[in-house]
Amino acid sequence: MAGKILNIGVLALQGASREHITMLERCRVRGVAIKKPSGLKNVDGIVIPGGESTTIGKLIDEYEFMDEIRGLANGGFPVFGTCAGMVVLAKKVNGSHGKLLRLIDITVNRNAFGRQVDSFEADIEIRGIEREEIPFRAVFIRAPFIEEAGDGVRVMAEVEGKEVMARQGNILVSAFHPELTDDSRVHEYFLRMVRNSI
Amino acid sequence: MKLEKATDRVKRGLAEMLKGGVIMDVTTLEQAKIAEDAGAVAVMALERVPADIRASGGVARMADPAIIEAIMGGVTIPVMAKCRIGHFAEAQVLEALGVDYIDESEVLTPADESNHIDKRKFKVPFVCGAINLGEALRRIGEGAAMIRTKGEAGTGNVVEAVKHMRKINGEIRWLNGLPEDELMAAAKELKAPYELVVAVAKKGRLPVVNFSAGGIATPADAALMMQLGADGVFVGSGIFKSEDPSRRAKAIVEATTHYETPDLVAKVSRGLGEAMSGIEIDKMSKEEMLQFRGW
Numbered sequence: 001m002a003g004k005i006l007n008i009g010v011l012a013l014q015g016a017s018r019e020h021i022t023m024l025e026r027c028r029v030r031g032v033a034i035k036k037p038s039g040l041k042n043v044d045g046i047v048i049p050g051g052e053s054t055t056i057g058k059l060i061d062e063y064e065f066m067d068e069i070r071g072l073a074n075g076g077f078p079v080f081g082t083c084a085g086m087v088v089l090a091k092k093v094n095g096s097h098g099k100l101l102r103l104i105d106i107t108v109n110r111n112a113f114g115r116q117v118d119s120f121e122a123d124i125e126i127r128g129i130e131r132e133e134i135p136f137r138a139v140f141i142r143a144p145f146i147e148e149a150g151d152g153v154r155v156m157a158e159v160e161g162k163e164v165m166a167r168q169g170n171i172l173v174s175a176f177h178p179e180l181t182d183d184s185r186v187h188e189y190f191l192r193m194v195r196n197s198i
Numbered sequence: 199m200k201l202e203k204a205t206d207r208v209k210r211g212l213a214e215m216l217k218g219g220v221i222m223d224v225t226t227l228e229q230a231k232i233a234e235d236a237g238a239v240a241v242m243a244l245e246r247v248p249a250d251i252r253a254s255g256g257v258a259r260m261a262d263p264a265i266i267e268a269i270m271g272g273v274t275i276p277v278m279a280k281c282r283i284g285h286f287a288e289a290q291v292l293e294a295l296g297v298d299y300i301d302e303s304e305v306l307t308p309a310d311e312s313n314h315i316d317k318r319k320f321k322v323p324f325v326c327g328a329i330n331l332g333e334a335l336r337r338i339g340e341g342a343a344m345i346r347t348k349g350e351a352g353t354g355n356v357v358e359a360v361k362h363m364r365k366i367n368g369e370i371r372w373l374n375g376l377p378e379d380e381l382m383a384a385a386k387e388l389k390a391p392y393e394l395v396v397a398v399a400k401k402g403r404l405p406v407v408n409f410s411a412g413g414i415a416t417p418a419d420a421a422l423m424m425q426l427g428a429d430g431v432f433v434g435s436g437i438f439k440s441e442d443p444s445r446r447a448k449a450i451v452e453a454t455t456h457y458e459t460p461d462l463v464a465k466v467s468r469g470l471g472e473a474m475s476g477i478e479i480d481k482m483s484k485e486e487m488l489q490f491r492g493w
Binding site: 012013014015016017018019035050051052054055058059062083084095110111115116117118119120121122123124139140141142159160177180 | 202216455
């Protein structure tokens with residue numbers, strides 16, 4: 001597939017889609033804002049950005065993305081969810097929550113580190129990204145964490161003993177916001193998943 | 199591992215996550231739940247919505263902590279609350295309550311005619327109103343992590359919100375086209391910090407998110423403001439002063455997402471019942487207008 005420029009969709013119903021598109025373009029692929037399910041036909045993978053997970057969940061359902069994304073993901077299509085994106089991809093969310101895609105076998109606690117005054121950034125280790133010995137500056141904003149991960153799930157990072165990044169096959173999730181930093185290694189990792197899926 | 203809290207990136211980051219969303223004024227937990235169910239990205243906890251503040255007159259202050267706490271305990275979306283301009287002790291109370299964002303707002307009666315709050319001293323991020331680029335940059339200079347156009351709150355009339363959004367974006371375009379050696383003179387004209395003027399000229403946009411507020415009452419109003427470049431919208435009196443708040447709230451959320459698709463805005467606008475009754479700005483005196491509070 002050398003030479004082909006990847007098209008990566010970024011779900012743009014609500015949240016920080018612009019930052020993901022900027023980061024993807026820095027990685028020399030095309031970032032495409034997706035507002036309708038028909039947009040998914042022309043992309044090689046999709047990012048579900050951070051935002052408000054209840055809002056994004058409702059809009060995913062309202063605008064008929066549920067079956068479309070599930071169908072593609074079950075066929076191996078790579079999906080990357082950050083923060084709220086991780087929540088809507090989870091199999092289970094503790095406490096009340098609306099619509100979920102249930103594509104990765106994790107149980108998530110929302111706003112698990114506390115309210116905004118407890119939001120933070122920290123240097124964390126991520127297993128599997130390039131130059132993994134160099135810490136990654138991770139930004140956590142009213143972030144969720146993974147309470148429980150199923151057998152098929154590979155946990156890639158922790159902060160203070162809480163699991164904050166994981167992969168199961170073609171589904172990648174992070175509780176933090178790699179799109180808010182200048183470090184492209186997490187996005188590059190996802191793009192390798194995309195290239196391997198084609 | 200060192201966890202760094204309350205950095206600029208963390209404060210501005212929450213506003214980035216609210217983009218493309220609707221923040222709704224609420225006065226009770228019941229209203230907050232309606233807003234959350236409709237897809238609001240955050241709620242603003244208040245004692246009275248701007249239209250009622252306008253009607254009842256008197257001094258408008260920070261809401262009763264009991265109201266704010268009830269709302270914080272009953273919804274999972276971020277909860278914002280307003281303090282008076284310059285009233286840093288009200289802001290300290292809101293921080294102690296643990297609200298997610300503080301709005302230093304002209305909708306309440308100002309507490310200081312000269313100084314706004316030094317927002318850099320707080321862990322909780324602030325949103326502030328602005329009617330032009332200079333005002334926006336002065337607030338960012340004081341530490342605001344999010345800007346909203348002031349519009350004219352409690353009127354149900356979008357005309358001032360449009361004026362302020364066009365003004366700010368027009369001034370950004372002007373700065374963006376200036377040669378570097380004219381930026382100090384531009385900073386003087388805007389009465390804005392030089393470093394921020396340089397940053398805006400270089401990037402062609404504000405360093406923080408800019409929402410629209412003040413007079414948005416219909417899904418088409420929201421679509422209008424989004425097409426004019428707003429990152430999202432605040433709806434104050436427009437929802438709970440209308441005939442069917444729940445449906446209107448949901449319709450405004452969908453119109454804010456799909457602002458470029460008129461068919462969808464038409465669909466959600468159909469049969470919404472009466473919007474709040476509005477006020478003509480021409481009929482107001484300058485003293486009645488909230489947007490000239492603060493500088």
